[in-house]
Amino acid sequence: MATTRAEQPRSPSIRDVARIAGVSHQTVSRVLNNSDAIRAETRDRVLAAMEELQYRPNRAARALVTSKTRTIGVLTAQRSHYGPTVTLQAIEDAAVLRGYSVTTANIAVPTDAAVRDGLGHLLDQDVEGIIVIAPQQRVFDIIEELGVRTPYVTLRSSINEDPTALWVDQMEGARLATAHLLDLGHEYVRHIAGPQDWIEADARMQGFLREMSDRDMPVQPPILGDWTADFGYLAGRELLRWRDCTAVFCSNDAMALGVMHAARSYGLDVPGDLSVVGYDDIPEAKHFWPPLTTVQVDFAELGRRSVDILLPSGEDVLRPIDIVPQLVVRGSTSAPRRR
CATH class of the missing domain: 3.40.50.2300 (Response regulator)
Incomplete structure (x- = not known):
């Protein structure tokens, strides 16, 4: 027979905790709110009672008392x-x-x-x-x-x-990736960017363009992508049809994976015929073949x-500090093959 709502056992209350711990319900409330006025042994008894009853404080009720929802x-x-x-x-x-x-x-x-x-x-x-x-x-x-x-x-x-x-500093991360390819000797580097309305994508694209400009390297307009491996594959197929670049910097690792697939579909070697750099350093990046050179962000x-x-703790109020991405060099990049 089904159990009715009235027959269902009720959840333990703050008064049940107080009874088991041998204290007042006001004392239990003070323990829940981390009051400094509670002795350590009393706090321990209350916490033990809560554990025994598997009591979980009602956040809504606490909010009414403390005016905080936590x-x-x-x-x-x-x-x-x-x-x-x-x-x-x-x-x-x-x-x-x-x-x-x-x-x-x-x-x-x-x-x-x-x-x-x-x-x-x-x-x-x-x-x-x-x-x-x-x-x-x-x-x-x-x-x-x-x-x-x-x-x-x-x-x-x-x-x-x-x-x-x-x-x-997404721009700096993109400059690191681009500089790595240029330092290897690549002169013709293309960029597959992320969606235009994403701030990260724009910053990474600007970093690529600035590094190329500062080195006086020829620049082709970046290709605006959508973060997916499917787009990277399609864009890679178009880029490699004409073989007018020896390296591609992708705005994320998924699109880089698609570009590597496109290179393989043409029988090209990565990195011998094409160097590829990604961005983000997803956990799978080191397992691509070859393992992907990428830019790591500590998300x-x-x-x-x-x-x-x-939620600063104590008197230490932290000011915003920039997080600078790091280049992780793996097997997907090398010096361009002499033609």
């Missing part, structure tokens, strides 16, 4: 991509260590309405702070337009004077630092 919000887009996924996981881990939970709003299609809805969703839950890892410029414009008063941290790709911004550290800035 929740931070994350506004993100394209959660399927490697960088945002790793950053989000690091944010969640760092938040848990501080006793916070994380709620997310994912922008599937980066329209103005979707951005406003995502921000509204987070603000309606009374989050204590927001971390923005959505990569489109319009997201930052809308935040400023709405005059959001909740503390927030944005992850940017170029330096500015915004005290809420934590930035990754996990980016997530941890964003929480440090939003």
